[in-house]
Amino acid sequence: MGDPKKIRAKYSGPSHPWQRKRIEDEKKILGSFGLKNKKEIWKMQSRLRSFKAQAKSLISGTDAQSKKEEEALLAKLYNMGIIEQGANMDAILELTLADMLKRRLQSMVCNQKLAQSMRQARQFIVHGHVTVNGTLIDIPSYLVKRIEEPAIKFHETSTLKDPEHPERIKKKKERPVQEKRERRDPRRGGRRR
Structure with a gap:
């Protein structure tokens, strides 16, 4: 040998x-x-x-x-x-x-809006949620070929395939205005210490 x-x-x-x-x-x-x-x-x-x-x-x-x-x-x-x-x-x-x-799988997943950030794209890939041409690829540095670009998607059994999954929904920071008013101390009429 x-x-x-x-x-x-x-x-x-x-x-x-x-x-x-x-x-x-x-x-x-x-x-x-x-x-x-x-x-x-x-x-x-x-x-x-x-x-x-x-x-x-x-x-x-x-x-x-x-x-x-x-x-x-x-x-x-x-x-x-x-x-x-x-x-x-x-x-x-x-x-x-x-x-x-830009040709790395990690960058492509983020650019195709399958993930909210590069770090999240890396996590999805490493955890086995992403396929290319139906093949599960868990290497973020995989260089995606031109013909494989449209074939990047979530694995069929992945829970992330659902667009309503909590990790895929862009979280908006809402600042409730009324809560600030309710937090005042009713005894003194002013703010709490």
Whole structure:
């Protein structure tokens, strides 16, 4: 059977442990996309970096093989939903981390209004309430393909399928005005201490 393959990291961390701007940017991204830790950011950055490196090497090539590989890369990124139809190699070089993070299942669930927030979307996915093409997926970082976008929905047996479920109803904060008046102490005619 041979030796088992060594499991290698799917990402590379920052080159320097303390860079104020990078740390602040990562903190903003963590909050806006509801990520669990910075490792999720680094994984997406590594994928983006590999796409850009592949595009740079293909741009410099002039033979027929590099043209075929260019078309294959553009088709792959189009199917992933990262670039639009008819985009060129420069579009790949202009991609940002946010473009990659928007394709995560967690972001898609929130954008399709199946959850009220990114954190809630993550919880629904991890707890097994979300399916893609009828397949239960409990990985928030799953990259949704373009053809799978309309097929994101709640699992058939999930209680969240009901639109009247308490977790799906947007809660409105109502401030009852009359309660404030009733809270006055009747003996003194003023407010209670």
